Amino acid sequence: MIHIRQLATSPLPLPPGWAALPLRLIIGFGFMQHGFAKLARGPDAFPAILHAMGLPFPHLLGYATIAVELLGGLCMLLGALVPLASIPMIIVLIVATITVHWPNGFSSIKLMSFDAAGAHFGQPGYETDLLYIAGIVTLCLTGAGPVSVDRLLARVWRRARAAHG
Template sequence: MIGKKYQDWAQLLLRLVIGYGFMAHGWAKLSRGPAGFEKLLVLIGVPFPHISSWIVPLIELLGGLALLLGLFVNITAIPLILTMLVAMFTIQINYGFSSVKTIGLTPQGPLFGPPGYEINLVYIAGLISLIFSGAGIFSVDTFISKRRSAQAPAARRE
């Protein structure tokens, strides 16, 4: 099962899952209104919380969409990694590694504590993998690259 054929599918799966995850988190922040997210940013001391409460969700939403499409993946990954690092070192680092902490059990089901930085590391590792491996064959980046390659010989003939 090892080979270029399967690597392309791996890149696609990484892009779809990570892209969707970022879009879901960005949309959640925007749909609830940036004011709530701004309050969190003020509590943790992020500079310019009003501007950041708009910029971060837009980076997550648009960056996630770009990943889904495989558009400028190497460039798109950088601000997404930065958002994960900021979240990890300002919030999740205080709660340890595990992203799932069962703190109790009720008749309705388990109660969970705040998430640790595990999920941040998973997202960062996935984004770095995409930077190293590229967006894969099923991406806008590959489509653009193939079009440029096809146009280059025509330009040389002229």
């Protein structure tokens, strides 16, 4: 029987590794959503923005960013090759933090006004980028969890190692 003190303090009495699932789902979905949003504006729209910002090689960086967001997001959703996928994902977040969000300060929510049309917000800061990085690093340190391609690969590789030696 679970006592109230077990539900009042962490960790909750759940099997280990399950905390990775909600992290993977929101990080993966969020990254893929950003990639799809860039594509929805047309494949050349994001490189044009990077060009206007003065970044070098805007087409290369633009298409690479979209690929990282879509493929990295999918890897996170599936829990596949998480440490490997994390590297370009974190690079994209650091570049976004430095080039776009840093001048706007920390907070990602800046309520500017509220009227009959609803809430109006200012430019987001780098808070969300740091939250994504923290989640990605956590997944690298703790693993992708029990329902993941990484767990399946670990089992397969362990069996292959045992069979060969």
